[in-house]
Amino acid sequence: MEHKTCFHCGDDCRQNLISFQEKSFCCNGCKTVFEIFSENELTCYYDFESFPGAIPKEIEGKYDFLSDGTIVDKLIEFNDEKTQIVTLHIPHIHCSSCIWILENLNKLSSGISFSQVNFGTKKVRIAYNYKENSLKEVVLLLSSIGYEPYISLENYNKDIKSIDRSIIYKLGIAGFAFGNVMFLSFPEYFQDDGFWIDKYKSTFRWLMFTFSIPVVFYSAQDYFISAYKGLTSRFLNIDVPIALGILVLFIRSTVEILFELGTGFFDSLTGLVFFLLVGKFFQQKTYSFLSFERDYKSYFPIAITKITSGIEIPIQVYDIQKGDRLLIRNQELIPVDAILINGNASLDYSFVTGESESVRKSSGDKIFAGGKQISGVIEIEALKSVEQSYLTQLWSNDVFNKNKTTSFTTLTNSISKHFTIAILSISIIATTFWLLYDASKAINVFTAVLIIACPCAIALSAPFTYGNLLRIFGKLNFYVKNATVLEQLGMVDTIIFDKTGTITTNQESTVTYNGDKLSGNEEVLLKNSLRGSNHPLSRSLYDLLEEHNIISLNYFEEHIGKGIEASYNNDTMKIGSANFIGHNHNTSVLNTTVHISSNDVYKGKYTFFNKYRKGVSKLFKSLKRNYDLVILSGDNEGEYENLKKLLPSKTKLIFNQKPTEKLEYIKHHQSEGAKVLMIGDGLNDAGALAQSDVGISISENINVFSPACDIIMDASKFSQLNKFIKASKSAIKIIKMSFVLSFMYNIIGLYFAVTGQLSPVIAAILMPLSSISIVVFTTLMTTIIGNKIK
Amino acid sequence: MSVIYMLLIISISVAVIFFIAFIIAVRSGQYDDSYTPSIRMLFEDELVKEKPKKTIQTKTD
Numbered sequence: 102m103e104h105k106t107c108f109h110c111g112d113d114c115r116q117n118l119i120s121f122q123e124k125s126f127c128c129n130g131c132k133t134v135f136e137i138f139s140e141n142e143l144t145c146y147y148d149f150e151s152f153p154g155a156i157p158k159e160i161e162g163k164y165d166f167l168s169d170g171t172i173v174d175k176l177i178e179f180n181d182e183k184t185q186i187v188t189l190h191i192p193h194i195h196c197s198s199c200i201w202i203l204e205n206l207n208k209l210s211s212g213i214s215f216s217q218v219n220f221g222t223k224k225v226r227i228a229y230n231y232k233e234n235s236l237k238e239v240v241l242l243l244s245s246i247g248y249e250p251y252i253s254l255e256n257y258n259k260d261i262k263s264i265d266r267s268i269i270y271k272l273g274i275a276g277f278a279f280g281n282v283m284f285l286s287f288p289e290y291f292q293d294d295g296f297w298i299d300k301y302k303s304t305f306r307w308l309m310f311t312f313s314i315p316v317v318f319y320s321a322q323d324y325f326i327s328a329y330k331g332l333t334s335r336f337l338n339i340d341v342p343i344a345l346g347i348l349v350l351f352i353r354s355t356v357e358i359l360f361e362l363g364t365g366f367f368d369s370l371t372g373l374v375f376f377l378l379v380g381k382f383f384q385q386k387t388y389s390f391l392s393f394e395r396d397y398k399s400y401f402p403i404a405i406t407k408i409t410s411g412i413e414i415p416i417q418v419y420d421i422q423k424g425d426r427l428l429i430r431n432q433e434l435i436p437v438d439a440i441l442i443n444g445n446a447s448l449d450y451s452f453v454t455g456e457s458e459s460v461r462k463s464s465g466d467k468i469f470a471g472g473k474q475i476s477g478v479i480e481i482e483a484l485k486s487v488e489q490s491y492l493t494q495l496w497s498n499d500v501f502n503k504n505k506t507t508s509f510t511t512l513t514n515s516i517s518k519h520f521t522i523a524i525l526s527i528s529i530i531a532t533t534f535w536l537l538y539d540a541s542k543a544i545n546v547f548t549a550v551l552i553i554a555c556p557c558a559i560a561l562s563a564p565f566t567y568g569n570l571l572r573i574f575g576k577l578n579f580y581v582k583n584a585t586v587l588e589q590l591g592m593v594d595t596i597i598f599d600k601t602g603t604i605t606t607n608q609e610s611t612v613t614y615n616g617d618k619l620s621g622n623e624e625v626l627l628k629n630s631l632r633g634s635n636h637p638l639s640r641s642l643y644d645l646l647e648e649h650n651i652i653s654l655n656y657f658e659e660h661i662g663k664g665i666e667a668s669y670n671n672d673t674m675k676i677g678s679a680n681f682i683g684h685n686h687n688t689s690v691l692n693t694t695v696h697i698s699s700n701d702v703y704k705g706k707y708t709f710f711n712k713y714r715k716g717v718s719k720l721f722k723s724l725k726r727n728y729d730l731v732i733l734s735g736d737n738e739g740e741y742e743n744l745k746k747l748l749p750s751k752t753k754l755i756f757n758q759k760p761t762e763k764l765e766y767i768k769h770h771q772s773e774g775a776k777v778l779m780i781g782d783g784l785n786d787a788g789a790l791a792q793s794d795v796g797i798s799i800s801e802n803i804n805v806f807s808p809a810c811d812i813i814m815d816a817s818k819f820s821q822l823n824k825f826i827k828a829s830k831s832a833i834k835i836i837k838m839s840f841v842l843s844f845m846y847n848i849i850g851l852y853f854a855v856t857g858q859l860s861p862v863i864a865a866i867l868m869p870l871s872s873i874s875i876v877v878f879t880t881l882m883t884t885i886i887g888n889k890i891k
Numbered sequence: 892m893s894v895i896y897m898l899l900i901i902s903i904s905v906a907v908i909f910f911i912a913f914i915i916a917v918r919s920g921q922y923d924d925s926y927t928p929s930i931r932m933l934f935e936d937e938l939v940k941e942k943p944k945k946t947i948q949t950k951t952d
């Protein structure tokens with residue numbers, strides 16, 4: 102059968118096709134959005150991209166907390182007598198139509214004066230007159246057109262971060278000074294003496310001096326600070342020889358022009374700082390739409406409905422106290438550990454554990470924070486406050502306060518220690534020689550060695566190699582936090598996988614049927630009953646069953662949280678939980694099941710299994726030779742036999758691990774000298790991801806939540822993990838090769854320096870030449886590596 | 892005053908003007924979001940085209 106696609110969102114209109122103005126829509130929600138747009142002459146929205154929209158969700162009562170003044174105050178960034186400005190994160194922003202419609206919000210509501218989209222961060226900044234439109238109305242408007250903002254606890258108490266643009270300023274100043282100094286030093290490159298140059302050279306020289314002052318004292322200040330810090334902690338990092346070089350360059354050049362001894366090295370000085378900053382800038386590739394620092398706060402709601410003597414009031418999540426009665430609506434999150442009082446809970450813990458199927462609870466059961474209620478309204482009583490809940494306690498572990506990168510010695514820094522010592526000894530030996538031979542040249546040689554040996558090329562190799570690789574990886578949906586992570590990735594020797602959601606996929610499941618065989622008519626009825634249901638299990642079962650004719654049912658009813666009842670001609674069918682069907686089900690089986698009865702006779706059950714990702718077995722085989730492999734799962738041992746068959750025999754399988762136990766396991770292995778790579782997906786892996794040397798968070802959709810980690814990886818790239826690790830290893834080789842290359846430049850330079858022949862022209866040629874050739878070399882090599890991954 | 896000083900003053904002031912323009916651009920946040928403006932600039936024409944029409948014209952597929 103030919104499916105029509107929804108004009109608004111592009112989904113199949115398989116369940117209930119709605120035609121409106123000769124266009125087909127999959128649901129009333131999509132049609133309503135179209136109506137809103139067409140009434141306001143905003144249908145241009147559909148011209149930029151096809152199917153740009155999203156189905157607006159049911160949100161009744163969800164944003165009631167925005168009527169509370171104190172909560173609103175925490176969210177808005179500007180407030181005066183008339184106008185309020187708010188920045189909202191909207192995950193659905195994905196195309197040019199989105200930008201267009203969100204920047205034309207003022208046509209939908211007169212209270213909104215302007216709105217501006219930042220596509221990279223998926224945020225929209227809206228200014229509105231709050232006398233006409235409250236924040237709640239703005240949010241409801243956005244939700245009604247399918248752009249529901251994401252408001253979480255993270256928005257609460259946020260400090261208004263000023264954007265750090267200092268690197269751009271520093272780079273701009275260095276570049277500006279470099280250009281001008283180059284142009285001012287040209288006359289003296291070509292003419293040593295003569296009337297003209299004698300008359301003007303002091304002007305040129307002092308102008309160059311002026312230009313280089315901001316370069317040394319502003320643009321290069323980070324190198325001095327870092328070198329000072331390194332020295333005070335008795336550690337010779339790469340910034341020590343750089344800072345020494347810059348300082349010597351500046352002092353010697355100033356002395357030269359002060360006593361009219363020569364033209365100085367201002368050109369090399371400004372060029373050096375400029376190239377170093379370009380390297381730094383290049384390495385700072387950031388993925389503004391991703392966050393590597395998320396904790397539970399970005400997942401938890403900001404407010405919740407509290408019931409006090411029958412009245413519902415929104416309260417802030419931090420204000421929840423033990424014993425509070427809370428109302429949880431459909432699609433809302435359980436913020437604290439609690440006891441279920443009223444209603445049928447069906448909780449989706451997929452963000453917490455990675456387990457995709459929902460967990461059913463009945464009143465009196467204890468429920469843990471982090472689950473999302475997916476069937477109707479429930480009432481719960483809080484047992485703990487937010488910070489003390491089982492899940493959130495994990496974040497009080499010390500590992501979340503430790504900065505991972507500072508404790509790691511990079512390759513560049515480890516080489517710089519030997520380098521600095523070597524350079525200092527060469528300069529001392531050369532100076533001693535010249536002191537005995539020709540004392541007038543001694544100080545020249547000493548400074549010349551320090552100038553020419555300034556490890557610009559060495560300092561540039563790593564930023565350009567890693568910076569370029571970071572970009573290549575990013576294009577392949579493998580998002581690395583920073584360059585240091587890449588280096589650590591190349592050094593791991595132990596790889597630990599979470600099970601659910603990591604090596605299994607949440608998107609697909611396989612299903613097996615146990616019971617009496619269904620007749621043809623029954624299959625048709627089953628398929629058609631499932632068509633009408635929006636429950637995730639019905640959807641996945643529907644997709645897994647064979648195609649059948651579409652019939653119109655005589656009777657159809659969905660009992661939320663229980664199942665479906667449908668009839669056609671004289672046949673009735675019940676689909677749902679064992680209790681609903683009236684079948685005494687042995688509950689010891691832990692898998693998710695859907696039971697079926699036809700004409701009140703129990704037929705059988707469909708059991709869902711997690712499906713392992715494609716290529717898991719292959720990936721483990723390719724990894725087993727070089728790495729220790731471990732599966733560290735929070736689940737029970739139900740899958741033990743399957744995994745045993747699927748994975749290489751030496752893979753360790755450990756089950757029933759609590760979040761803190763995962764963390765301790767990794768800590769224990771690290772204390773034995775292992776470099777651990779952890780791959781996980783849920784909040785329960787957050788501790789392990791933070792403790793490991795490299796933590797990879799795997800995600801089906803990179804725009805939604807992922808716990809704090811070093812790398813965010815698109816699930817489709819899972820089978821290629823080995824290639825990414827190999828590429829990081831090759832990157833280390835490239836850096837070592839470029840070190841060799843820059844040492845060769847240094848030896849040539851040192852020859853001029855030690856023999857006392859270093860002229861400004863030679864320095865001005867040698868320094869950019871070495872830097873540029875390193876940049877070209879590393880960029881070419883990383884591009885070759887990148888092509889290998891594809 | 893020799894012509895060389897004139898030239899120096901002119902060239903450096905031109906450079907300084909561009910430098911100041913750069914600083915102003917950075918301060919105003921032009922470099923914070925380098926992607927959205929490139930799309931936004933394509934919208935204006937579409938808007939003007941649409942205004943005089945009363946009927947709804949959209950792409951059908």
